[in-house]
Amino acid sequence: MASPAEAPRQVRRRAGRPPQALLSSARITKAALKLVSHDGYKGLTMAALAKSLNVAPSALYNHVRSKQDVLLLVEDHLMGRVDVSAFAVEPWDAAVRIWARSYRDVFASHLPLIPVIALLPVTNAPETITMYEAVTHGFLGAGWPPESIVDAVVALESFIYGSAYDVNAPADIFDAGSRAPEAPNFSDAVARRGQSGSGAGAEAAAGPAVDREPRNDADAAFTLGLTAMIAGLAATLGPRD
Template sequence: MLNSEQRNDVHPVDHHRGAGRPATALLNRKRITDAAMRLIRSKGPDGLTMAGLASALGVSAAALYNHADSKNMILRWVEDRLMQMIDVSAFGEIDWRSATIVWARNYWRVMRDNNQFVEAIAKTPIGGAPQTIAMYEAVAAGLLAGGWPLERIVPAIIAIESFIYGSAFDAQAPESLLDPGELSADAPVFSRAVGHYRSADYNVAAEHTFEDGLAALLTGLALSAGVRG
């Protein structure tokens, strides 16, 4: 049997259709989301428009609006697709800090590998995105069980997410991003520091930088909230 989400995902077939109409629905949530993600990957978040998406799907704009009433709804579907990839199973199984590290590390890797979507989903309200809400609920419940005051949970999640998104962008930046180039003589200490950083494998260095930053962030957040760990 289909669950409730699957029922919402599939447009019902009209068994009284007229001659020439397809026997199965042309559109469903999965197909629309797939096409939207392809558009964002190729054209960026501003390249996603309802008219452009309808064209990519080979349907009229009116047909698309029968399934999704706005671009924001489609962005919530994209957000849900990505958030479904993030593992939150460690919460409730291990201590809050270890679970948060597992979650944040997994979250970062998903965003690093799909950084074309970071800008769009960072500004998309989560209402109507059940997978996204389920992720936040798991994290919040895990922090609460770990002794976090309720009023400090959302600020902590926002701080961690901000770090994840920034680190995801940085991991995809060119290796020359921080190279002063011909102005190296004007910043001799910084230039030497960049040289040491670039001497390592760039992908490994980016991951180590994320891990170090996350550890420091969690320590500071816990200290500020008066939480052990």
């Protein structure tokens, strides 16, 4: 029997960075979202992400090839937050309203991801594919011809993405300033935006004691546009009797 002095020594693992195997898409996504919440998308760099994960940048590059890959992971995770549940229980037009508003609200807080959604294939984005499957199933259940569905969804998405930017627009975006006299019709329309079509008489009849919620211009424009799009898409591409 070997003496205690001759017994093999237990090699203690050196402290330091965790092994690369601990990295995963889910862990990278979580760390990226945490960085974004603290520093915005400008703070999301590969070096910062590797540091937050306590790994060398080279280890991170073994899992994602570029920042664009990281953005795709984040985008797909956020797509899982888009509410598609109404397509299983609501009429088609009501389901589209709920889905579109949820979609807009999710990405209004993540504008830098919109170009990622618009330009990258969905091949490696399981949450995104799940979302599209639920929407497509809802369209089919409402009697839409299969060949029209993707075009309708793309048209709606184009409107949704633009509306997400509008949520972040400054309140005075249409203020012509000193050039207002050069565009009197536009400036008057801007000044009248949100006024009731019923006229001043109706407002006076309501009395000063009536409290009115301040108007959200982005929501008003979104509601108007979505209503028009739903009606137009149904009339041009939707189910045929």
